[in-house]
Amino acid sequence: MEVMSDFKITKEISYEDLKALLGKSQNLFLVDVRNKDEVDKGRIPGSIHIPVNTVGDAFSLEPEEFKDKYGVTKPPLDAPELVFHCQMGRRGQMATNKAHELGYMNARNYTGGYKEWSEKEGK
Template sequence: MASSDKDISYGELKALLAKGSGLLVDVRGKDEVDRGRIPGSIHIPVEHVERDMSLDAAEFQSKFGVVKPPLDSSELVFHCQLGRRGAVATEKARSLGFTNARNYAGGYKEWSEKGGK
C-alpha cells in the first residue's frame, strides 16, 4: 500500500480545517502541545490513541468536546512534530477500524514554518 493514501499534505489539511470538518488529532507530548498547536486539533498522546479512539461516542465527546468520527471517516487526521509518531498513531487507528485515517506527515514543524498557526 502506497503511503500517499495515508498521508495528507499541508494544503489538503488547511482546506479540510477551513471547511470546519474533519478531526485533527495531535499525538505529541503535553509539553510540545503547550508550546503551540494547530487550531482545532484535539490532544491524544500517541500512547493513548488506542484507548481513546476506542471510547464510545458519548465518552469521546464528553472527554474531548468533539464528535467521534465514524470508522469510515476520510477526515480523521493525526499529526505530531515531524511525522513519525503521527504515522504510528495512524496505523493504530487503522487497526481499530478507522480505515481511512491519515497522517499529516509535515507535522507541527511544517505547519508552523508555513505560517499556519
C-alpha cells in the same frame, strides 16, 4: 499478529491539503498526538490533543465516554477526514496505523507535522 502485506500503505496528507480542509471542511477531525509540553508551545487551530500512547484507548471508547473525555463527538469508523499529526511525522504515523487497526480506514497522517505547519504559518 498476522498483517496483510498490502495493508502497510499509510495514507498521508500534505500541508496544502490540510490547509484546504481546515478552511472548508466541517468533517475534519484533526488529532495532535504530541505530548502536552509540545502542545502548550503551539498547536494547529481546531486540533484535538490525544497523546500517541493513548490513541488506541481513546478511539476504543464508547462515543459517550469519548465526548465526556475530549469534549467532541467521536468520529465514526468511516470518517472521511480523520487526520493525525505530531511534531515531525513518526508518532503521527504510529497513531494513523493504530486507527487503521481499529477500523478507521480513511485515517491519514500529516507527515510534515507541527514543525512544517509552524514554519509555513510563520509561527
